[in-house]
Amino acid sequence: TFELELRFYNGDDPLDVWDRYIKWAEQAFPQGGKESNLSPLLERVVKIFHQEKRYYDDLRYLNICLKFANCCTEPADLYSYLHSQGIGVLHAQLYISWADEYEAKGNFKKADSVFQDGIHRRAKPLDKLEASHRQFQARVSRQVLQSLADEDIEEPESSEPQRSSLLDLKARGKNKARAPVSRVGDAIKRSSQSFSAPMAPPQQIPSRTRFAVFDESSRIPVPKSQPTLAAQPWAALPPSRAKENEQKAGTWNSGRPRSTHQSSGHDSTPCLPSFTPYVDELAEQQTVTPCKINPSVTSVLSARKPSKEEDPLQRLQSSTQGKEEMVMYCKNKVYAGVEEFSIEEIRAEMYMAKVRKKREEDLLASALRRHEMERQIEELEKRLKGSCTENQKQVGMERSLCFLTKLKHDKYVSFCL
Template identity: 30%
Template sequence: MMADDEIERLDPETEYLMSKRRAGNEWEMFKENVRPLKRGRNVNLLNTALNAHNHNRLKKSLLDNRRRLIEAIDEYKGDDPLLPWLECIKWVQESFPPGGDCSGLVVIYEQCVRTFWHSERYKDDLRYLKVWLEYADNCVDADVIYGFLDANGIGRTHSTFYISYALYMESKNKIKAANEIFDLGISRNAQPMAKLKDAYRKFLARSMRRPKVTEQDSTEKQLPVRSFGTVLANGENRVRSSLSELSTKNLKPEKTGEAAFTIYKDSTATDDDCPQQPDVSKRELHSLHPLGPRAERNKENNAIPGKWTAYQIPQQPGIRTVGASASACIPVFVDEDCDDRREVKTGGCKSSSLVNRREADQDMKRETELLRKKPLRNFPQNSLPR
């Protein structure tokens, strides 16, 4: 298209290019440390924040600033009590670009949503809904949150609610449930409808491309239980002993939470590698004929990778060398600035319950961890949907 008569009038972009205002390049220098935000970021704030996190002195002022904003929530006297919360959240998001536990964001989200959950006034407030959805994004068990919102009628007029809910269900492979949520949103005439329908169309297109097996939510449970040990060589036996202890702390606990992880081994390999075990290879050959459904064959490609945080390699006392036998405890190194931070916080907190809560980073990290797993743990029991 052409817009050739617009040159004389100065639009904001031309004005900006002509002015010598320039933003710093920190956003590019430290791009690995920035968590993309749904709403985008203000580059100047981003640059300042990235700079601050690299200088201890500036970092302190950042923490002071956060404390002030939290105090402002308590001191707010206006007629929109949600507002100071939003300002605080937005500021923290912009000022702690990597997100993470240190920002305290999860704790702030939780306190915000808990403050207003019973308030009729904010039930249909898009801003309030967005705090909830951002909280859900940060939690492992977002199921509970969406169920709570639905049961309490929070955000039910907004298509964003249904889109987030359905996409979350889709990510958990609950395709049918996701479909129902889209339907529900459309039948409730959530706004803006165009956006909801657009998301629904995309979802349907994805569903078409998806292989059949994943459409049944229960497929995973129907998979036959594997037995181990028949083809493993002696040296690999230690894997077996620890299998039962495994549980993966994963962002998708539904898939990996309870099941111990499983190791697959190509049964054909034993054919060539271990000719001295004719009986085994024979059995393997026979069992090869029914290859099983596609999902069964490809499972090592489809498994969702998770952190092995809970995996402990069993100690073998016999292997230990003499040097390592001394049970000297290893001193935990504490970063200088981490120490400072704790002082700042304990020194500064007074009125706000929120500040008191987070007297130490340790507390906040623990709380964040707990909330991630059980987002509604601080809510009264009777408010939860049954």
């Protein structure tokens, strides 16, 4: 449903569909995993809207970027990219997540710089950012005090060998005995110095030299500058995954194994076999196939070399290098969501949309016709009721006239009698 809505959305806020899609994936697959497609979904959203400046201060897009940073191998690079592009710099959540990443790596100086930059920009909510900064300072202070206490508790263990005592003397020769004593401490130093070269005499300090006395009053105070974050130029989004088979640069000769065999001064001649191998004379004649083969083509089929794993965001970085292409199909609908749709599926969905629209129009027209028929029926009923009342009135008038004429006739008869 969301994939189709992404391809056929015509509103003014396309980020709303992606936001609802991500929330649905998190609720449907709380354990995550490959089935949820959450990591490629977040990557797709970040790549689509990273140049839409109207979403730079949108908290929904910032939360999506922060969720995507948790899926990357180097989240600090993504935070630095967001900061350099001005994405979410007015929200405190960016600086809190960035500082937590530096704190987890043990870089407390940069973490404090991130907090200072967020407070300087008056990121909202400011009270939450300041509270997180105070908690960070308290954690660092406790860690420093704990490390100092551990250093005071630890005692240096003596690594010198101990003298063995209360042991029997072993005879050496006829009348000599050897003490089981191992030289320790200064004895080792003296014995080692006796075999070494004589040391040079220490240099004497001349008596006329003057000592420089430190004076605190003459010290020039150096103004402390607040730590600031250096803006790094980013041409494109940083890669979210590091290459598996990529090795770091090093010295060329360090990785070579040393050869165990020493090269001799003369070349060894290969040993000749004691027998002559059999060679078939018919095998030397090359058979010519009837099909025509281009002599320049040496191998018709060749094995394809496995390519290196491509970074998830390398396509975006290559697209920003000025590569111009003219797409002759609806690419935005084929690759709109996480899943890939074929052109036939898109056409079928467009046809079904037309069918659904026509069906809705037919239902609406039938409802209007029904309403019109009901209105006409009500009008006819009102007319019938009105005609009935008129007929009743006419019948009553006729009856009253008949009664009057009868009454007049009776009076006339009685008068004649």
